[in-house]
Amino acid sequence: MGTGQLATLISQGFAGPIYPIHPTEKTVIGLEAYARIEDVREAPDLVVMVLPTGIVGGLLADCGKAGVRAAVVTSGGFREVGGEGFALERELTAVAREHDIAMIGPNCIGVSNFNCGLNTTYFPYEQEAGGITVISQSGTYSCHIYGHTKRMGQRLSHTVSVGNSAIVDLAECLEYFADEPTTEAIALYIEGIADGRRFIEAAKRASANKPIVSLYVGGTGAGARAGMSHTGALAGDDTIYDGMLRQCGIQRATSIEELLDWCWALSTQPKPPGKRLCILTNAGGPGASMADTANRIGLEVPILSEGLQAKLREHLPHTGASINPVDITFLLDYKALYDTIPRLLMESGEVDGIVMYGVFGTLLFRTLQAALKGRIDYGIEALVPMYMGLIEGFSKLSAEYGKPILVSSFWGRDDDALAYLTDVGVPVYPSPERAVKAFAALYRAQSFGS
């Protein structure tokens, strides 16, 4: 575990000095190692401890004496195992308090700040830094998700695994990230909250500054039991948490995927002024699915005015639909799809944002051209500058009009246009329904005033 964490930290390009502490080795992964914290020539800003449970407390005290004021304690075997674990955790907490150490953990993976290459987890983050900060009672959800975010193009700012929260807890993290300038949206994974009053105060303040989405898993018998053996969390009744979170201005997601889906939109797109959604599509099935989902979750898909429909029809084939969903069907007029029609919709005042299906870059044509080995030439390279120019313009429309645009596609970052969109902050969801649900999350954040 420790080797993995150090390897990740090095691979991440962290610019500051790194001092491995090891009782016998002279070097660790090519870095000069030290036998004891006292041997290091300066007090490190942060210590990461991955040690057998029984010796953590004593060595944390040594760190305190050496001037260390922040620590991540990865080691488990404390409160979460019950029995003597409680006493061990009390001792550890006393040491941290005595030396005024801001301790994260024990029983946690660590912290990451992708703005400076700090990553004390054991998974490298292979993306640019972004606006989503994850605060989690699960270590896994603070780092295994890097596989997911990379595939999707969701960019993270920080991740914190609070573990058993002996000193630093969810509330303290919320207080900090409420004002942290690179954090645009906060994803909160909760198994149970010990100090409800303190959490509510911190959460209310934080949600006034930043949109917060939560995943609470302690509201069922099996979920509560799992949380107890995981981080020793005391879960509570689902409806009580539901009301408490709503009062704090915190949305509640139903899965880790949804938690990140929603934060993706919240960290990149403007919030819609209302809940009137326009569905723009070149495919009937996704159009119908998006319309149906929107209605089911309380969004409006208004019938567009006769005047606006007439203007739209000037750019649609006779098989198209202008009513909303606006379905351009199999139309290859890219200028209409990425510029003229979205602008007509945004300018109309009849809708508060757009969810779109039908962005394709050159992946399909490249695939077919390769498979047909020279029997067909789509002239792709000649088209790319014009096409990508339109996509670039399209990506700027949401900022220009102050209304969100979300995209869905069955392709992902293997397609050039879709990769570009996610790179510049237009979320591309892998199913039509997820894009609509993310729009609803934007709308709820607007209602919450965060």
Next chain:
Amino acid sequence: MGTGQLATLISQGFAGPIYPIHPTEKTVIGLEAYARIEDVREAPDLVVMVLPTGIVGGLLADCGKAGVRAAVVTSGGFREVGGEGFALERELTAVAREHDIAMIGPNCIGVSNFNCGLNTTYFPYEQEAGGITVISQSGTYSCHIYGHTKRMGQRLSHTVSVGNSAIVDLAECLEYFADEPTTEAIALYIEGIADGRRFIEAAKRASANKPIVSLYVGGTGAGARAGMSHTGALAGDDTIYDGMLRQCGIQRATSIEELLDWCWALSTQPKPPGKRLCILTNAGGPGASMADTANRIGLEVPILSEGLQAKLREHLPHTGASINPVDITFLLDYKALYDTIPRLLMESGEVDGIVMYGVFGTLLFRTLQAALKGRIDYGIEALVPMYMGLIEGFSKLSAEYGKPILVSSFWGRDDDALAYLTDVGVPVYPSPERAVKAFAALYRAQSFGS
């Protein structure tokens, strides 16, 4: 559109002869072209028509006279556009009836049978054939999904886009695929059913043979409106469809992603004898999420007996949990994780299947090793045969015990172990919650008796 469909068909390696018909070109994509159907030296088994609306009927009649008995009519502009579209569709239908042509469409993308490289859609399917057959009132859902299935590793048998269903409709497809031997599960996308009685009869017969999952999008105002302008479908009240589908033994998914998720499990894994789920994990967060989700959707996560827990604890570290979720935490004993512990669970009779989080191949180690440029050597190549041997054994446990195993991971087919599992029919879901929901779909199919 026609060029795309032909390019796809050629790229797919279809073994039979292909005859492009074109009024003026002598060759199309390197194939000899014919001016008229009468010029082709034999009556083709299938004609695909991509023509202006007005001339489809006349040319279909020519095909009928030339002995053609099956046609895909891609052209739109019929019933779905209203007005004179109704009359055009009636004429086309009369022609098909007169010549006894099994016509799919009009206003559809086509049909695919991946067992013989037949693919008349405009997207290539870049995978092995599998057990999921998609029958869809959306053309998009019969072919754009190939991007999704490729990324996931979900394998398809057939896809059919029925379009306006003038002759061949959902019911007729269900009749056919009920007995089609490569189809293990049927995914049904529905915007509206014209002949309810006929559908119910066909669906009841089909669901007795094959598990069927549906996505119905016509049950809301906006969904119904979208379906009407898409395929001219007449949608109906959501609760009526809900009851009708249940009576037919058809499950109802809430998104296209879920539709395919569930069919993935149904087409690859045995159905569980009951609803007692064991959650096996090496990560507390996903374990708690899976437990919570299971309880929410009506699955049981039983507390394991003291005897079984004692046996399990022999293979767990002191930080692990044996109660269920079984959490092995950060244990690198692969034999325990992939063989000993799953066998103890399967043999216990206490659970009806396993949903697992925590399969990792060598992706992480390869990534770190590459990033650290020789400063660390995990000895990956030496580990691979032992590790992949365990994964291979693990993949066979569900068949051996007749109980399902589903996996979830934040990595995908970029990891060798996860790619292997999906290749041999162990679904790997991209989020813990989706794996649990797929287990519930297996359980429901068992309850339906399909």
